[in-house]
Amino acid sequence: MPSRPMPLCVAPMMDWTDRNCRYFHRQISQHTLLYTEMLTTGAVLHGDRERLLGYEAAEHPVAIQLGGSEPEALAESARIAESWGYAEVNLNVGCPSDRVQSGRFGACLMAEPELVARLVGAMRAAVKIPVTVKSRIAIDEMEEWSTLERFVRLVAAEGCTRFIVHARKAWLQGLSPKENRDVPPLRYDLVHRLKQELPHLDISINGGIKTLDAAAEHLAHVDGVMIGRAVYENPYLLADADRRFFGGQEAPRERHEVVEAMLPYIERSRQRGAPLSAVTRHMLGLFQGLPGARAWRRHLSENAHKPGAGPEVVVAALAKVRREPEAVVAA
CATH class of the missing domain: 1.20.120.1460 (Four Helix Bundle (Hemerythrin (Met), subunit A))
Known part of the structure; x- marks a missing residue:
């Protein structure tokens, strides 16, 4: 089942976008897509599922983000997520932390697009809900455009139609996860170019976007915008999202x-x-x-x-x- 274009979503953020955060954000915007924190396949398969996966129906639309690098584990985790009613399964190919790298998932998978394609294929074969990918534009010394284009083409060949691209390179050595959110320069132009060259794909952009006005400017070039820290720090930023991006008619809650x-x-x-x-x-x-x-x-x-x-x-x-x-x- 292809994913439908989603003009605005709130990024998955570790220690932040838990069920309480999502329920709160849903009181401000009824339609913005919300994501869980990243959950590893090990946690989904062996952890306390009610604590990890539980949510209230009012949070919908809500997507789950998974971290992993084994096709069978990701496929089974995706099946479990679908059975819990999540609207989308997203694969994390963007987190640069040492802990994530040691588990061979997150941004380090940018160097293995063939593996990511297999992972996506395994998940898509296991579920009917959309399987999407969140990535960086490249990692370390890799050339940015050629890395991004090849990665997306290979993964799209396995049926992935929606890509969310954090428009920064990730440096896996020498920068902390926090620095990786700020230090590498933003290359919005590459994400815009990706949509131009692959117009049949649903491309969303992420990274450094702080206002709905800025989101609207990006939507002239791509299908969707993902906002992270700006929404968390100033959640009422979402108040006008339904009217501006989803055709909402009701006045936002004060x-x-x-x-x-x-x-x-x-x-x-x-x-x-x-x-x-x-x-x-x-x-x-x-x-x-x-x-x-x-x-x-x-x-x-x-x-x-x-x-x-x-x-x-x-x-x-x-x-x-x-x-x-x-x-x-x-x-």
């Missing part, structure tokens, strides 16, 4: 309404045994730039970790933020 929509979920999470801070840590940036934002963050940071803390802590934090009519700023 920030106070987003918080109020989270309160029942916070209570359900507490009943599952999750501390309040597991949810509210993702909500700290909601009022960024508004009067009371600092008081909001401080109250949550100082009180959400306390034993027994529940929705009342969030209500008290919300009372510290001045309620004013909000205009959705082009972000």
Whole structure:
């Protein structure tokens, strides 16, 4: 089954895009595609699946990102993900961390496009949902354009139709994962060129995109945009996404309404045994730039970790933020 074009999605981010984060983001945008954190095949096959794979139906559309390099393990992990109702399986070919490299997956697989093609083929044979790939443009000393083009052509030959490209080279030696998100120069032009030369493929761009205006500019050249840290740090950036990119007609929720929509979920999470801070840590940036934002963050940071803390802590934090009519700023 081919993937349908997805104009906007939120990047998979380790330690950030867990089920609590995704549910929160879904209260701001109903249609933006959300991703899990990367899950290794070992975790999916042998770990606590309810903890790792569980989510609420309201999070849809939600995709799972897998990390691995063994066809059979990835195929079985994809089957499990499909049985849990995920809308897409994405293969991580972009993470540059030492831990990921030692497992022979992530960005180091850019050097083995034939293997990635086999991995994609195995997953596609196992499931009916779309199988997609997230990659870099190249790694280490590899020439950027020839590496990217060859990689995509080989993997596309196995039926992958959607590629999400982080428009930076990854340096596997000499740069930390954090530095790999900032230091290598962005080459948006190469991702735009990829779409020009392979117009039948669904190409999304990722890396350094911080506003919806910037996303709209990229959408003149590619099919989709993936935004990561900018959304996490300023989640209300998503507020106008449905109207701008998905044909939405309803006015976005105001920030106070987003918080109020989270309160029942916070209570359900507490009943599952999750501390309040597991949810509210993702909500700290909601009022960024508004009067009371600092008081909001401080109250949550100082009180959400306390034993027994529940929705009342969030209500008290919300009372510290001045309620004013909000205009959705082009972000």
